[in-house]
Amino acid sequence: MITTLSGAEVWNLSTLSAACVGIIINTFHDDGEPLIASMAFSGIAFALTFSLIRWLGDVFMKANLKGRDMSKPKKIEIPETMGAVCAVVYLLTIIIFIPFPFYKDIVAATSGGGNEESVIGPQFVQTGRSLHRFPHNKLASYLSAILSLQSVVLLGIGDDLFDIRWRHKLFIPAFASIPMLVVYFVDYGVTNVVVPVQLEQYLGKMVNLGWLYYAYMAAIAIFCPNSINILAGINGIEVSQSLVIGGLLLANDALSLYVAPSTPFPHPATDPHLFSIYLLLPFMGVSMALWWHNWYPAKVFVGDTYCYFAGMVFAIVGILGHFSKTLLLLFIPQIINFIYSAPQLFRLIPCPRHRLPRFNARSGLLEPSVIQWQQPPPKPVALLMDMLANLPLPLLKVEKNSTGEVVKSTNLTILNLWLVWFGPKREDRLATELILMQALCGVLGLFVRHQLALWVFRQDNRE
Amino acid sequence: MITTLSGAEVWNLSTLSAACVGIIINTFHDDGEPLIASMAFSGIAFALTFSLIRWLGDVFMKANLKGRDMSKPKKIEIPETMGAVCAVVYLLTIIIFIPFPFYKDIVAATSGGGNEESVIGPQFVQTGRSLHRFPHNKLASYLSAILSLQSVVLLGIGDDLFDIRWRHKLFIPAFASIPMLVVYFVDYGVTNVVVPVQLEQYLGKMVNLGWLYYAYMAAIAIFCPNSINILAGINGIEVSQSLVIGGLLLANDALSLYVAPSTPFPHPATDPHLFSIYLLLPFMGVSMALWWHNWYPAKVFVGDTYCYFAGMVFAIVGILGHFSKTLLLLFIPQIINFIYSAPQLFRLIPCPRHRLPRFNARSGLLEPSVIQWQQPPPKPVALLMDMLANLPLPLLKVEKNSTGEVVKSTNLTILNLWLVWFGPKREDRLATELILMQALCGVLGLFVRHQLALWVFRQDNRE
Numbered sequence: 051m052i053t054t055l056s057g058a059e060v061w062n063l064s065t066l067s068a069a070c071v072g073i074i075i076n077t078f079h080d081d082g083e084p085l086i087a088s089m090a091f092s093g094i095a096f097a098l099t100f101s102l103i104r105w106l107g108d109v110f111m112k113a114n115l116k117g118r119d120m121s122k123p124k125k126i127e128i129p130e131t132m133g134a135v136c137a138v139v140y141l142l143t144i145i146i147f148i149p150f151p152f153y154k155d156i157v158a159a160t161s162g163g164g165n166e167e168s169v170i171g172p173q174f175v176q177t178g179r180s181l182h183r184f185p186h187n188k189l190a191s192y193l194s195a196i197l198s199l200q201s202v203v204l205l206g207i208g209d210d211l212f213d214i215r216w217r218h219k220l221f222i223p224a225f226a227s228i229p230m231l232v233v234y235f236v237d238y239g240v241t242n243v244v245v246p247v248q249l250e251q252y253l254g255k256m257v258n259l260g261w262l263y264y265a266y267m268a269a270i271a272i273f274c275p276n277s278i279n280i281l282a283g284i285n286g287i288e289v290s291q292s293l294v295i296g297g298l299l300l301a302n303d304a305l306s307l308y309v310a311p312s313t314p315f316p317h318p319a320t321d322p323h324l325f326s327i328y329l330l331l332p333f334m335g336v337s338m339a340l341w342w343h344n345w346y347p348a349k350v351f352v353g354d355t356y357c358y359f360a361g362m363v364f365a366i367v368g369i370l371g372h373f374s375k376t377l378l379l380l381f382i383p384q385i386i387n388f389i390y391s392a393p394q395l396f397r398l399i400p401c402p403r404h405r406l407p408r409f410n411a412r413s414g415l416l417e418p419s420v421i422q423w424q425q426p427p428p429k430p431v432a433l434l435m436d437m438l439a440n441l442p443l444p445l446l447k448v449e450k451n452s453t454g455e456v457v458k459s460t461n462l463t464i465l466n467l468w469l470v471w472f473g474p475k476r477e478d479r480l481a482t483e484l485i486l487m488q489a490l491c492g493v494l495g496l497f498v499r500h501q502l503a504l505w506v507f508r509q510d511n512r513e
Numbered sequence: 514m515i516t517t518l519s520g521a522e523v524w525n526l527s528t529l530s531a532a533c534v535g536i537i538i539n540t541f542h543d544d545g546e547p548l549i550a551s552m553a554f555s556g557i558a559f560a561l562t563f564s565l566i567r568w569l570g571d572v573f574m575k576a577n578l579k580g581r582d583m584s585k586p587k588k589i590e591i592p593e594t595m596g597a598v599c600a601v602v603y604l605l606t607i608i609i610f611i612p613f614p615f616y617k618d619i620v621a622a623t624s625g626g627g628n629e630e631s632v633i634g635p636q637f638v639q640t641g642r643s644l645h646r647f648p649h650n651k652l653a654s655y656l657s658a659i660l661s662l663q664s665v666v667l668l669g670i671g672d673d674l675f676d677i678r679w680r681h682k683l684f685i686p687a688f689a690s691i692p693m694l695v696v697y698f699v700d701y702g703v704t705n706v707v708v709p710v711q712l713e714q715y716l717g718k719m720v721n722l723g724w725l726y727y728a729y730m731a732a733i734a735i736f737c738p739n740s741i742n743i744l745a746g747i748n749g750i751e752v753s754q755s756l757v758i759g760g761l762l763l764a765n766d767a768l769s770l771y772v773a774p775s776t777p778f779p780h781p782a783t784d785p786h787l788f789s790i791y792l793l794l795p796f797m798g799v800s801m802a803l804w805w806h807n808w809y810p811a812k813v814f815v816g817d818t819y820c821y822f823a824g825m826v827f828a829i830v831g832i833l834g835h836f837s838k839t840l841l842l843l844f845i846p847q848i849i850n851f852i853y854s855a856p857q858l859f860r861l862i863p864c865p866r867h868r869l870p871r872f873n874a875r876s877g878l879l880e881p882s883v884i885q886w887q888q889p890p891p892k893p894v895a896l897l898m899d900m901l902a903n904l905p906l907p908l909l910k911v912e913k914n915s916t917g918e919v920v921k922s923t924n925l926t927i928l929n930l931w932l933v934w935f936g937p938k939r940e941d942r943l944a945t946e947l948i949l950m951q952a953l954c955g956v957l958g959l960f961v962r963h964q965l966a967l968w969v970f971r972q973d974n975r976e
Binding site for chain 2: 109112113114115138141142145146148149152156184186187189190193194196197200201203204205207208211212225228229232233235236237239
């Protein structure tokens with residue numbers, strides 16, 4: 051692996067960084083321009099991550115953070131856990147970025163100008179909004195987001211170091227979501243949700259979910275990182291799917307912001323969508339730098355750290371931005387993969403340590419990987435498997451011996467299923483097709499969300 | 514190394530935990546009792562850390578996080594970086610603890626009672642205090658403290674994994690202090706300091722340090738962790754010195770709180786001291802559990818992570834509690850060690866990778882470790898060394914060859930100096946004596962601070 055930057059790369063990255071620094075300096079006027087600054091910070095984060103991934107390759111190999119690429123003719127070792135580099139650069143970026151969204155407020159506070167005399171009625175107390183002209187609550191929620199992300203990175207690195215057992219892994223994002231939930235509880239505490247029109251006659255317009263709302267938030271935070279972590283195993287797939295989801299979330303934010311300013315007052319959804327953009331732009335920056343090195347043929351692996359980190363960014367943006375339902379629409383392939391994997395995850399069917407497709411050294415293509423059944427499966431499982439294998443669109447490929455007992459069956463991931471359906475493929479081809487599918491599902495999801503939302507809810511955010 | 518808990522240990526730790534849970538449940542009444550809850554949380558943190566250190570011993574060894582104890586007849590390998598376990602339990606504890614100091618405010622906000630109608634004048638805007646009855650600024654500063662601690666742990670683990678170079682290490686705490694400084698800038702921004710009486714005629718009663726104040730805070734944050742990290746190398750010394758400093762800081766807080774309630778209004782120093790206690794109590798809890806396993810003969814090593822983590826806890830408490838000058842009085846041995854080490858740190862004199870005392874296998878005692886001079890030192894350095902060696906109380910031991918050139922000189926740490934002064938000692942004896950010295954210096958420091966403060970400042974906190 052190359053551990054230095056080429057002359058052209060040095061030149062390009064330096065130019066990019068210098069331009070970004072220039073842009074940031076130019077945002078210090080009037081009310082500041084946090085959105086522009088955020089883009090520039092993301093550029094710098096890209097350049098920094100790109101360089102660090104190169105420079106740290108050897109260091110990672112020496113520290114035993116390395117893995118063997120199983121889907122290549124030569125199974126060479128390459129650095130593993132490079133997602134940690136991404137994540138640390140990302141954290142540094144959003145920490146340094148903290149003052150920018152508050153530039154206006156800081157200037158107002160320092161100059162002593164502004165709306166000192168305005169008195170705010172008690173009706174705003176519970177909503178946690180507009181309490182004082184300095185948006186302390188926005189700051190607190192921003193900080194809680196960073197805390198949760200930092201927690202998931204810390205625990206993710208632990209996972210990559212110690213190879214934590216699967217059933218323990220599941221709870222890493224749960225622990226990491228604690229800071230966010232606690233701050234939500236302390237500082238905001240709104241647990242009301244809008245009721246779909248069809249149910250209004252039974253439940254009223256709003257229903258207070260109480261602690262169930264916290265359970266829901268925790269469930270989102272557990273699902274997103276883990277679902278990315280199980281749709282993994284071929285070069286570039288983890289980062290690519292994250293880039294697609296991140297890109298679509300940004301599109302959704304842009305759409306929401308584009309139509310928001312037409313309302314006379316700042317729309318209540320403006321702030322959460324800005325917040326979402328500030329968290330997502332640098333994420334895209336660091337992820338692209340990682341993608342560059344992780345796409346087929348991979349020069350580095352991302353590690354579980356990256357999957358947790360990426361999933362947590364999405365979970366936080368969705369939860370604190372109050373668009374978790376929209377978020378889930380972008381996770382359709384992950385949801386399908388999770389449901390499809392469930393028989394293995396819950397050990398109805400044996401689950402090997404890795405379920406990635408099998409590399410056929412002769413053809414150079416990936417084929418569905420299989421479970422070898424030492425003993426024939428129990429009756430109900432065998433029945434289920436037969437049923438799945440004999441559907442018009444088979445969801446499983448099984449191999450039986452002469453007595454009709456299952457001896458082999460494919461692993462239950464959509465990567466394998468794709469290969470069952472469309473035959474053996476080269477690794478990058480498989481990744482590309484799956485990512486296109488992800489993008490298509492996501493675009494459809496957003497379309498549904500914006501076109502059909504009015505059918506179930508009285509008003510869209512956009513109104 | 515034993516990796517399980519004995520029956521008695523299980524019983525004791527379970528009893529302690531159960532009692533603490535009971536206590537916490539009992540604090541949910543009236544205005545809540547955060548101080549009691551904090552003590553109980555610290556008990557649980559102790560039990561958890563104690564158990565985890567045992568259970569994870571093997572896992573750490575397997576992940577190559579291990580080191581050889583050089584000061585024992587049998588140089589066996591034991592788990593390293595156990596400070597990371599401490600730190601993670603600590604972080605989890607203070608994150609879960611977040612709602613407790615705000616219990617009163619949450620209850621008030623939820624019930625809708627309280628001082629809704631009070632209008633706050635613009636004179637309070639800049640101080641960041643009493644803006645709204647929900648103390649958002651307290652929450653933000655608490656969160657920023659956790660963020661900085663989490664950052665230092667993340668970077669500390671990186672250091673333990675990759676063995677970062679000394680000149681890079683120095684900046685780990687600097688990076689980690691960024692969240693705290695940024696939030697201070699955004700949310701608080703007071704950079705005035707009180708001027709000593711003697712200088713008032715030149716500077717006025719208060720002077721605004723501006724960005725210099727941030728540099729000062731960063732300097733404290735860089736000094737505390739690094740100074741603990743270089744007063745290290747024998748069993749138990751890192752944790753013991755941290756326990757002494759933590760204990761004295763708690764004594765200082767208690768002293769300040771004990772006299773505060775006599776004033777008619779809540780004293781402005783009450784909150785910072787409570788904040789300090791909330792951060793220090795669980796620190797004492799996790800550190801005691803680590804101490805148990807790290808004291809002579811050590812069963813685990815603490816790693817650089819612990820030193821950074823401990824130093825950062827003190828720095829944050831001192832900075833955000835606004836008693837950084839008092840804090841420095843408790844770091845006198847560390848300051849002396851730093852100044853004494855300076856010629857080696859700045860490479861006037863060669864600095865080997867480790868400067869810990871040398872173990873004499875025959876006597877079983879520690880002796881001062883020495884630098885072997887391949888070439889004689891340059892003239893000015895040789896002169897300086899001669900001077901130090903010939904003081905009435907020699908600060909150095911040198912060995913010369915027949916031509917009068919230095920061939921050996923002791924490493925410049927106070928551990929070695931202590932051995933030069935008082936002769937070879939067993940490892941635990943040396944640690945005990947140094948810790949007693951640390952405690953004595955600290956008590957003297959606090960005495961000076963509280964007795965003599967009135968000489969330089971118009972009023973003590975206690976008034």
